[in-house]
Amino acid sequence: QVQLVESGGGLVQAGGSLRLSCVASGGTFSNYAMGWFRQATGKEREFVAGISKSGGGPYYADPEKGRFTISRDNAKTTVYLQMNSLKLEDTGVYYCAARSGRPRTGGHEYDCWGQGTQVTVSS
Numbered sequence: 001q002v003q004l005v006e007s008g009g010g011l012v013q014a015g016g017s018l019r020l021s022c023v024a025s026g027g028t029f030s031n032y033a034m035g036w037f038r039q040a041t042g043k044e045r046e047f048v049a050g051i052s053k054s055g056g057g058p059y060y061a062d063p064e065k066g067r068f069t070i071s072r073d074n075a076k077t078t079v080y081l082q083m084n085s086l087k088l089e090d091t092g093v094y095y096c097a098a099r100s101g102r103p104r105t106g107g108h109e110y111d112c113w114g115q116g117t118q119v120t121v122s123s
Contacts, residue, residue: 004022021080038093
């Protein structure tokens with residue numbers, strides 16, 4: 001299994017942008033579909049975006065379509081989440097996750113998780 005480490009979170013004003021990164025190690029990165037999830041305080045973890053092993057797809061939750069872009073660089077064993085036009089409701093801890101097979105929207109379908117990175121959007 002891979003180990004995942006996220007970075008790039010922080011405090012940003014509404015309407016701003018952030019780029020999250022997730023670096024994988026200890027496994028064959030290109031064997032895994034990747035997903036980004038968000039968990040706000042007091043809420044369940046929710047799917048944000050997913051991408052297949054080769055970079056195909058990608059898949060987005062409806063609120064993120066047109067604002068977020070997921071991408072991956074298999075040579076760098078890294079998956080990214082570019083977040084634009086950020087809203088207050090985008091605040092939360094963002095996790096990247098890996099699974100064999102195709103991307104899925106259910107968190108329980110992922111095998112490996114990072115520790116998360118906090119994103120806070122202010123007004």
